[in-house]
Amino acid sequence: MDILDKILETLKENGAMKAGEIAEKxxxxxxxxxxxxxxxxxxxxxxxxxxxxxxAK
Known part of the structure; x- marks a missing residue:
């Protein structure tokens, strides 16, 4: 799984997030x-x- 997929999955699970929060997670x-x-x-x-x-859309 590449970084793009990981970001999409994280946003789907957690809702709206800031870039820094995604990086930390x-x-x-x-x-x-x-x-x-x-x-x-x-x-x-x-x-x-x-x-x-x-x-995520």
């Missing part, structure tokens, strides 16, 4: 989470219900 560097979030947003797999929070 997955024990991954926040920079890597930020890059992955950018890709997931481009692919329209996640959305931002409010500023700095992300959730």
């Amino acid at each position: 997955l024990n991954v560097d926040k920079k890597d989470i930020d890059k992955a979030i950018k890709k997931l947003k481009t692919d329209e797999k996640i959305e931002s219900p409010k500023r700095c929070y992300y959730s």
Whole structure:
């Protein structure tokens, strides 16, 4: 399972989260989470219900 899948799974289980919270939960560097979030947003797999929070579609 790659980082994108792990982020999606985490968001589905926990609801809206900040990038830092995702990084902490997955024990991954926040920079890597930020890059992955950018890709997931481009692919329209996640959305931002409010500023700095992300959730799975």
